[in-house]
Amino acid sequence: MASFGRYGSQSYAPSAPSLPEEQSYGSGIPPPPATANSYAHQPHSHGHGIGYGQDCSYERSGFSPGTHPDVIRSFQMADSDRSGFIDENELQQALSSGYQRFSLGTIRLLMFLFKNPNEHFRIGPKEFAALWGCLGQWRAIFERFDKDRSGKISLTELRDALYSIGYVIPQPVLQLLISKYDNGGGQRDELNFDSFLECGMIVKGLTEKFKEKDPRYAGTATLSYDTFMSMVIPFIVSYN
Amino acid sequence: MASFGRYGSQSYAPSAPSLPEEQSYGSGIPPPPATANSYAHQPHSHGHGIGYGQDCSYERSGFSPGTHPDVIRSFQMADSDRSGFIDENELQQALSSGYQRFSLGTIRLLMFLFKNPNEHFRIGPKEFAALWGCLGQWRAIFERFDKDRSGKISLTELRDALYSIGYVIPQPVLQLLISKYDNGGGQRDELNFDSFLECGMIVKGLTEKFKEKDPRYAGTATLSYDTFMSMVIPFIVSYN
Structure with missing residues (x-):
C-alpha cells in the first residue's frame, strides 16, 4: 500500500464555516487558490435564479x-x-425532506460544524443555508464516485473522493474511520451517503484544525x- | 485566571489498560513513579481477600x-x-447494579478505552474487571472532591480533582468539557458522577496519547x- 505522507498541500474541500474557536489562535492559513476543480467557494452564493424583489421577505426570514x-x-x-432556530431533531427532519434520512451522529456533527459558537444546540437560517449548500457539494462528490449508482461507495472510492478534494488520508486512518460502520466482526467496505458525509466532515474538520x-x-x-487538547476536545464533546 | 502551561509532568491518574494502538509507535513513556498519592497501580490487583482455592472456577470464568x-x-x-463477552447495553446494565446508571455515551467511552483492540463492541471478563477497578478509583476521587456529599461537583472541584491525579487542564478546555452537560443556554457548573467520569476519561485518554x-x-x-489523525480519530469514531 502506498504511504500517504501528508495531506494535500492545497485543499479544495467543500466549504463549511470556520470551526468554532475556543481559544484565540493566529491563523496564518492562506486562502485556497481557485482552480477548475475548486469546491472552495462559499456555498450560499447570492443572486442566482432568485429575484431581488424578494429581499425584504428574505431579510424578515433571516x-x-x-x-x-x-x-x-x-x-x-x-x-x-x-423561533428562528432549529434544534438537532428539527434539523434531522428538515434534511430528510431534501436528502435521505441522516443518523443523529451525522446531524450532531453538522450542527457542531455549522452552528454559531455562541449558540447551543441550535442553528439559525444563515447557518442552515450554509449547511445545505455544503451538503449539496458532498452529495455531488459522492455521486461522482458512486459510479454504479448503487448508493454506496467503497473504501477505495472514499479514498479517491477525499483525494479529489485535497485530502490524502493514511490508509490506517481510513480503515479506522470506516470501522465505525462495521456492525460487529465482519468486513464492511461500503458506505452510504450518511456515513460518507460523516467521514468526510470528520476528515475535513480535523484537517482544517x-x-x-x-x-x-x-x-x-x-x-x-x-493547543492539542483545545483542538481535539470540541470534536469529542460536541459530537456526542 | 492562571495560565496552565502543561500537564503535570508526573501523572498519577486512575489506571486503564493502554489505549488500542492503531499504528505502531515507539512509546518511550517511563512508568509513573509510585507515590503515597498514586493511583497508578493496576486496578485488578491479585490475591486480596479472595481465597486462591477458587482459582479453578476463576479460570473457567475467564x-x-x-x-x-x-x-x-x-x-x-x-x-x-x-458467551463470555458483554456488549454496551449489557455493560450499562452490569454497572448500574454496582454504581448509578450511566449514560450510553459514558458506556461507549469506557468500552472504547477498555476493550481488546481485536474485539468489536464487546468486552470480556478481564477487561470488565479492569474497568470495574478503574471506576472504583474514579469514584473515590469524585467522593473526595464532593465535599458536601451532594452527588455533584463544580467546575473548580473538577479542576482540583484532575489536578490531584496529575492533570493540569487549561481553563478553556475545562469549560468546553463541561459545556457538553449544559442543556441549552444556561450556565451549569456542576457534574454528577457519570459526567465527571466521562470528562475524566476523555482528559486521561487524550493526555496519555x-x-x-x-x-x-x-x-x-x-x-x-x-500521527495527529491516528491519535484523534479513534476517540471520535469509537465514542459515537
Missing part, C-alpha cells in the same frame, strides 16, 4: 438574498414554533498540550 | 484469581447468553498529520 426557496421552505417547515498549526503545509505541526 | 466476587457476579448476570509523543514531558509534541 436568510440572505438569493437563498434558494427550497432551503427557506425546509427551514421554516422544521421551525414549527417560528491541523492546517491552522501547519501554515507552511509541511505536514508536521508542533503543538503544546493546551 | 477472570483472574483474586477478582472480587461482586465483579464476577455483575459480569455473569449481564452475560445472559454465557499526547504523552506518547512527548516522552520528555516538555509539554510540547511535534506531530505529523498522519
